[in-house]
Structure formats: C-alpha cells, structure tokens
Amino acid sequence: xxxxxxxxxxxTLNEGKTIAGLVREFKSIGYPDIxxxxxxxxxxxxxxxxxxxxxxxxxxxTGKGQAISQxxxxxxxxxxxxxxxxxxxxxxxxxxxxxxxxxxxxDHVIGNRxxxxxxxxxxxxxxxxxxxxxxxxxxxxxxxxxxxLSGYRAFNYNSYKQIELNRTGFEVETEITVECVKKDxxxxxxxxxxxxxxxxxxxxxxxxxxxxxxxxxxxxLARTHNPLFYFNLIGGFLTLLxxxxxxxxxxxxxxxxxxxxxxxxxxxxxxxxxxxxxFAILSDLIVSMHRENMHMMRKILKEKDKT
Numbered sequence: 001x002x003x004x005x006x007x008x009x010x011x012t013l014n015e016g017k018t019i020a021g022l023v024r025e026f027k028s029i030g031y032p033d034i035x036x037x038x039x040x041x042x043x044x045x046x047x048x049x050x051x052x053x054x055x056x057x058x059x060x061x062t063g064k065g066q067a068i069s070q071x072x073x074x075x076x077x078x079x080x081x082x083x084x085x086x087x088x089x090x091x092x093x094x095x096x097x098x099x100x101x102x103x104x105x106x107d108h109v110i111g112n113r114x115x116x117x118x119x120x121x122x123x124x125x126x127x128x129x130x131x132x133x134x135x136x137x138x139x140x141x142x143x144x145x146x147x148x149l150s151g152y153r154a155f156n157y158n159s160y161k162q163i164e165l166n167r168t169g170f171e172v173e174t175e176i177t178v179e180c181v182k183k184d185x186x187x188x189x190x191x192x193x194x195x196x197x198x199x200x201x202x203x204x205x206x207x208x209x210x211x212x213x214x215x216x217x218x219x220x221l222a223r224t225h226n227p228l229f230y231f232n233l234i235g236g237f238l239t240l241l242x243x244x245x246x247x248x249x250x251x252x253x254x255x256x257x258x259x260x261x262x263x264x265x266x267x268x269x270x271x272x273x274x275x276x277x278x279f280a281i282l283s284d285l286i287v288s289m290h291r292e293n294m295h296m297m298r299k300i301l302k303e304k305d306k307t
Contacts, residue, residue: 006098007077008034010054010085011067016043017198018087023052025091033077036085037067045085063168065175072160080160084151088121088195096190097154106188107159108180110145111152115191122194129211136215137174140222140229141181145189148177149214152192159185170210171217178221184295227283235276242269 008026012019023034034054038046039062049056057074059067068082079101083089089111100106113121114130122130130149138144151173155163163179165172180187222230246266249259 003030004033005078006031006033007075007080009071009080009082010034010036011039011064012036012041012045012049012085013039014041014043014045015085016041016045016048019045019085020048020052022085022087022091023049023054027053029092035071035075037071039063039067061168064170065165065168065172068172069165072163078157080155082153087198089152090193093192096192097152100188100190101154101156105186107156107185108187109154110147110187110189111150111192112147112189113150113192113194114146117194118196120196125207129207133211133214133218136218140218140226141178142226143181143187145177145187147189149173167217169213171214174214174217175221178225182225224287227287228280231276231280231283235273235280238269238276239273242266242273245269
C-alpha cells in the first residue's frame with residue numbers, strides 16, 4: 001500500500017482547537033496528502049491547518065454536505081479517508097477503515113462508533129436517536145447497519161466518484177450511505193473508537209432538529225429505491241385517518257346525526273390511501289426493472305474492464 005494514494009479529507013468549521021493536532025497525527029503516521037475543506041471558519045482553523053502541513057480549500061457554499069460534494073469533485077485520489085475535524089476519532093485507526101477498501105472487500109467502509117465509545121461521547125438522546133435512525137434506514141433500504149451517521153469513512157475512487165450528493169447539512173452521511181446502497185456498492189462496517197469532544201469545542205449538532213432532518217432524508221430518498229416503503233407509509237396514514245373519521249361518522253349516524261362533509265372526507269381519504277398502495281406496487285415494479293438493468297450494465301462494464 002502506497003500512502004500517497006490515500007487522501008485524508010477533513011471538512012471543518014471552527015475546529016481551531018483540534019485541527020492542528022489531527023493533521024500532525026496523520027502526518028506522523030505517514031499520510032502526507034491531507035485536504036482540509038473549510039466552511040468559512042470564524043476562528044483560526046485555516047491558519048492552524050496550513051501551519052500543520054495540510055492543504056486548505058475554502059468551500060464555495062455552506063454546510064457539511066456541500067463541502068464533501070465539492071471535495072469529491074475536486075479530488076482524484078485512488079482512496080479517500082473522510083474524518084471529522086473535531087478530534088473525536090483516532091487517526092491511528094485509519095488502517096481499520098482503509099484495509100477492506102484496498103483489499104477489494106469493500107467500496108465504502110464505515111467506522112462503527114458504538115463498539116467502543118468514551119463516556120460522555122454520546123448523550124442519552126443522541127444514543128436513542130441514532131438507534132431509531134439506523135432502524136428506520138434498515139426498514140427503508142433493507143440494509144441493516146449499526147452507524148449510518150459515522151463521520152469516519154473510507155472510499156475507493158469508484159465509489160466516491162459515483163456518489164451524487166444534494167443535501168448540504170448533517171444529512172450528508174445518510175445520503176452517502178443511501179447512494180452506496182442505490183449504486184450497489186459494497187459497504188463494510190468496522191469497529192472504531194469514539195471520543196468525547198475536547199473541552200470548549202462546541203458541537204454544531206442540534207439533536208432534535210437535525211434528527212428530524214435526517215429521518216426525513218431517509219424517507220424522501222426512499223422514493224427512488226424502495227417506493228413500497230415510501231408510498232405505503234402515505235397510504236397507511238391516509239387510510240387510517242379515513243377509517244378514524246369514518247368511525248366517528250358512523251357513530252354519529254347511529255345517533256341520527258348526519259355529517260355529509262365528513263362522510264365525503266372519510267371516503268376520499270380511504271380511496272386516496274388505496275391509490276397510494278397501488279402506486280407503491282407499480283413504482284416497485286418500475287424500480288425493480290431499473291435496478292436489474294443497472295445491475296446488468298455494471299456487470300457488462302466490469303467484464304469490459306477485465307478485457
């Protein structure tokens with residue numbers, strides 16, 4: 001393995017307390033190519049990263065997702081290791097992530113934080129939220145992972161060049177994972193250590209708001225991968241709502257009270273819910289055909305590359 005083939009990608013925003021140490025650690029263990037893509041930090045993140053030996057690029061937009069998307073288009077390295085700049089991950093564990101990619105076992109490797117996390121690294125709310133989001137992801141995409149929100153990841157050239165990102169915020173890890181599933185890329189999780197944040201380094205994550213945004217991302221992106229999940233949830237909600245309204249209408253009718261508008265509403269809700277179930281089946285057929293065509297196309301391209 002040639003370490004010069006590996007680029008260490010660090011998206012940052014006000015990480016002045018930790019970025020220099022992180023860059024130096026990677027340099028000390030033999031990784032010279034370090035790219036810090038900075039989201040217009042208001043502290044000394046940029047100067048500290050440059051003084052420690054990293055090349056720094058200011059992102060053209062805002063948000064972690066936009067920064068990573070920009071970096072993926074900018075880079076041409078054979079392998080990328082992405083790590084948060086807040087000092088919560090250990091550079092010396094890089095081999096755990098890069099070995100499955102280099103050996104061909106995986107196109108994308110995710111570091112699973114939950115196998116070994118330091119006291120204080122997670123709040124109770126964060127732990128619960130992560131577990132719920134991982135379960136939702138499993139139901140939506142049929143791939144059961146332990147840590148879809150990890151910020152320590154590795155990619156080969158084929159994987160990061162195929163990933164198309166549209167989300168600009170903390171939903172980016174979710175979108176990366178969804179893209180890998182959609183593109184039929186091999187995903188492997190490896191155990192890593194997760195540390196508590198350095199004292200005085202404020203977190204930019206807002207658990208409730210960002211958790212809801214991540215959940216909505218998982219759901220909305222399921223339209224083109226698992227329409228059964230997407231449309232059946234809508235259909236189930238509308239049908240249940242229609243049944244509840246209908247029960248109320250019938251109960252009132254038994255008491256000789258007629259509610260014509262509510263009767264119409266209940267009927268419309270139930271009929272629309274049934275239509276959603278039909279859309280789910282039809283969409284699933286289309287997606288299945290498309291997935292099979294893409295699978296055959298990738299197989300043909302792989303055979304062509306071999307020859």
